[in-house]
Amino acid sequence: MxxxxxxxxxxxxxxxxxxxxxxxxxxxxxxxxxxxxxxxxxxxxxxxxxxxxxxxxxxxxxxxxxxxxxxxxxxxxxxxxxxxxxxxxxxxxxxxxxxxxxxxxxxxxxxxxxxxxxxxxxxxxxxxxxxxxxxxxxxxxxxxxxxxxxxxxxxxxxxxxxxxxxxxxxxxxxxxxxxxxxxxxxxxxxxxxxxxxxxxxxxxxxxxxxxxxxxxxxxxxxxxxxxxxxxxxxxxxxxxxxxxxxxxxxxxxxxxxxxxxxxxxxxxxxxxxxxxxxxxxxxxxxxxxxxxxxxxxxxxxxxxxxxxxxxxxxxxxxxxxxxxxxxxxxxxxxxxxxxxxxxxxxxxxxxxGATLRGRDVPKPKALLWFGQGLSPVALMRTSWDDPNAFFVGFKAGAAQVNHGHMDAGSFVLDALGERWAMDFGMQNYHSLESKGVQLWGRAQNAQRWQIFRYNNFVHNTLTVNNELHRVEGNPRIDAQSGDPKFLSVVSDLSDVFKGQVEKAKRGIAIRDGKSVVVRDEVKTTDRPALIRWTLLTPATVKIIDGKTVELSQNSKKMYLKFDSDTAIKIRTWSTDPVHDYDAPNPGTIRVGFEADVPAGQERVFNAIFSATPGPEGTTSPLASWPSDGIQKN
Structure with a gap:
């Protein structure tokens, strides 16, 4: 401590x-x-x-x-x-x-x-x-x-x-x-x-x-x-x-x-x-x-x-x-x-509010905001006044931060007036403390990380070999772009996977105001690795084929399309509580894929969210994504 x-x-x-x-x-x-x-x-x-x-x-x-x-x-x-x-x-x-x-x-x-x-x-x-x-x-x-x-x-x-x-x-x-x-x-x-x-x-x-x-x-x-x-x-x-x-x-x-x-x-x-x-x-x-x-x-x-x-x-x-x-x-x-x-x-x-002029409060202008610090975050949207706009929130940083979770690389996604990629957030503290759970420890072996809602297995991020993220890993935001045609953010997540993979970089972009792409570039160490890509969602999930998932809620549909240079297996995972102290999570499910990556190999995984089921264009390497410059500290 x-x-x-x-x-x-x-x-x-x-x-x-x-x-x-x-x-x-x-x-x-x-x-x-x-x-x-x-x-x-x-x-x-x-x-x-x-x-x-x-x-x-x-x-x-x-x-x-x-x-x-x-x-x-x-x-x-x-x-x-x-x-x-x-x-x-x-x-x-x-x-x-x-x-x-x-x-x-x-x-x-x-x-x-x-x-x-x-x-x-x-x-x-x-x-x-x-x-x-x-x-x-x-x-x-x-x-x-x-x-x-x-x-x-x-x-x-x-x-x-x-x-x-x-x-x-x-x-x-x-x-x-x-x-x-x-x-x-x-x-x-x-x-x-x-x-x-x-x-x-x-x-x-x-x-x-x-x-x-x-x-x-x-x-x-x-x-x-x-x-x-x-x-x-x-x-x-x-x-x-x-x-x-x-x-x-x-x-x-x-x-x-x-x-x-x-x-x-x-x-x-x-x-x-x-x-x-x-x-x-x-x-x-x-x-x-x-x-x-x-x-x-x-x-x-x-x-x-x-x-x-x-x-x-x-x-x-x-x-x-x-x-x-x-x-x-x-x-x-x-x-x-x-x-x-x-x-x-x-x-x-x-x-x-004494000096507030009235009802003519001006609309914000910037479509992307990012901040470094102990919990780096980027937030982007296609509009401030359209309830159907795309909105993406991306999170980096260390799990050790007060009230933190193992969520480096995780994101939320709104579009069509619905939330498609979600985060459970907190569980009531008393419900855990009253059952003897040591909620506030933040070391790697702390009981906090056994709480279902708090570890990486249930967040919209990567997991390697079914292992926990490293609590001391502290990735930053490495690039960002406020271009309305390609609002984007890139983060090197390798720090939270130290000893599990050699490199793991993630970029998320809203492309042309019509789709969201999540690109992961992973390189293994001298040992093979099982890569899991997870999405937590309140939507009904239907696996269409080996590359496509249909998400639906309130008569609206969003398609999740995977494109990878290696074989993937699309799966769903339950959100039922693991322990008797875990809160219930009705109306939610996890969907994603697993992929075996050989030792010493680099692989690319693209996931595209779109309201239309048709094919998507190619996604360029993260190194070529635009950047407006970044302040590391």
Whole structure:
């Protein structure tokens, strides 16, 4: 485990090596800033700024539906009992998140309407969780989100809370939130390169800003500690903004990262240059491009497949001036669709969307986006506004990355309004942990790789001799082209097959906007190798002949045609669970081929996806594929 953390840290920091090292401010600088703190409310939405929100909704605009949905949900929350301290396994996290959702929306509703019912209900929630025995510091994410929830309520409602309530809530922030973060048995997040660092430091910073006038020294130390340690996790955004843990954890880690930056800006007048760290301001484009034309995402790693509303994108759009970043967000807010008020951070869209012009958000222009980093990824499409467009997401990188799978070389494919090449994504953690599965090990022999959904056998990639990928293999993106007639990406995957084959390169291209070609060039060592090519699909599979597979779903068809210079045997494989702890996978199947390649031989395998059954043209060697140039790091 120690080796793995050092490996990930060194790799992530190497991407930022061309930039000057981040210099956090001194404790003295932060202490001086705290002396000039504005009065409550000071976090995210300053005093009297709610007037801007009221004025914004005197006329309907793109955020009107969201505003009304928050008010309606706040009415619903009034009738709910406060959350209780009911732990599930090792986590209290769902209770922390529900508290954050309730307090944030109730506090927003009170500030924009002045209706004291919302104030009273928020105060009741705050006092209830302040009375918990603890906020479960053994799983510190629980503490972080609860601290943020209570800090927002304390700060936003401070002028209207009773003196007794203030005292109880402030004491809870101190004793159940910030103080445990200085206990070494709980604060490993300070050394983390993943979302734990972002979420926990954000929670502690919110708590510190909320009670800073009463605990100025502790607040300054806590903020300075966050500014020293947060850049370790932010290094993963370099150089292009690709987030190592995928779509779902981008929403988690990056959203809390943005919350911390925004809170520092409103309370202290500066983010101390955190947003200037390499790759961070580019990461909005990563998330935007991860969403395909039918609202499904490239869900590699421990991620879900459905796109959802991301309030943090309003912050990136505001800061960069690129309103096209909201292209995938606005459908959730317009028309007859009810916004998802279960999103606990949803009021931030109202704050960060203040300068949104209206419904005329421009369409993104680029059809291909790629990013290196710990989890290199390329995303390409034939259109931004055609639901039947081709969309391909390609993944390289190491399985050892936090929440990673053995998926180097894997891809997803949308076309004709359907997903044809899919990824299972995560399995519920508690369903595994409750059965004793050692989920979080990432060494080559870790039990994690025995989980059906997590190893290479079920991903859309190559497998050699029925062996696992090497967890330390770390392929990059080696070439890419944004030519609309040949959108493409190439990656040398040999690193994950070290000792299994001498060379394995994969290229994927959308050709003339009509078909997708996957080309693999494999060379064996001095031993023969059995090569397996796998496609995981929700479609019904029909093997037509020795080279063609018909995929069908919802009265639509896609043809998968194989072309190789060696004999292949097309096969299907079940997706039934292997172990009693594996989740079921109904309505899915694996299809592909196996091929025996003699020792010391090079072979080429082409797979073409097309909506028509006829023959396809030849595919040129990967070395001759176009390239727009590449930044290796």
């Amino acid at each position: 120690r080796y793995m953390l050092v490996f990930l840290l060194l790799v992530s920091l190497s991407f930022a090596s061309a930039q000057p090292a981040y210099q956090p401010p001194t404790l003295a600088v932060i202490s001086e800033k705290i002396k000039d703190l504005p009065p409550h409310p000071r976090i995210l939405l300053l005093k009297d700024r709610e007037q801007d929100i009221r004025q914004r909704f005197q006329q309907p605009n793109v955020l009107s539906n969201l505003h009304q949905a928050i008010l309606a949900e706040s009415e619903n929350i009034i009738g709910l009992p406060p959350v209780e301290r009911i732990q599930i396994g090792r986590r209290l996290l769902d209770k922390s998140r529900e508290c954050l959702r309730r307090v944030f929306q109730l506090s927003y509703a009170y500030r924009v309407t002045g209706d004291r019912r919302f104030l009273a209900r928020a105060e009741k929630e705050l006092l209830a969780v302040s009375g918990f025995s603890d906020w479960n510091p053994t799983h510190f994410l629980d503490v972080a989100e609860m601290t943020m929830a209570v800090a927002i309520g304390y700060d936003w409602l401070y002028p209207h809370l009773s003196v007794g309530s203030r005292q109880k809530i402030r004491t809870a922030i101190l004793e159940k939130g910030i103080n445990p973060s200085y206990d070494k048995q709980y604060n490993s997040f300070l050394r983390s390169t993943n979302n734990w660092n972002q979420v926990c430091n954000a929670g502690m910073t919110f708590g510190a800003l909320a009670i800073a006038e009463d605990e100025p020294e502790l607040a300054a130390r806590t903020i300075q500690r966050a500014l020293e340690t947060l850049p370790v996790s932010m290094a993963v955004y370099a150089p292009h903004g690709a987030y190592a843990e995928g779509y779902g954890y981008w929403d988690y880690g990056t959203s809390f990262n943005v919350l911390m930056i925004s809170a520092l800006e409103t309370a202290l007048g500066t983010d101390f240059s955190l947003s200037a760290l390499p790759g961070f301001m580019k990461t909005g484009s990563f998330l935007q491009n991860m969403i395909g034309p039918i609202g499904l995402v490239h869900n590699w790693g421990d991620g879900g497949v459905k796109a959802h509303f991301n309030p943090a994108m309003f912050w990136f759009a505001q800061k960069t001036g690129e309103e096209s970043l909201l292209w995938n967000q606005l459908p959730d807010l317009s028309g007859d669709q009810t916004p998802n008020v279960k999103n606990r951070l949803i009021p931030t869209a109202m704050i960060w």
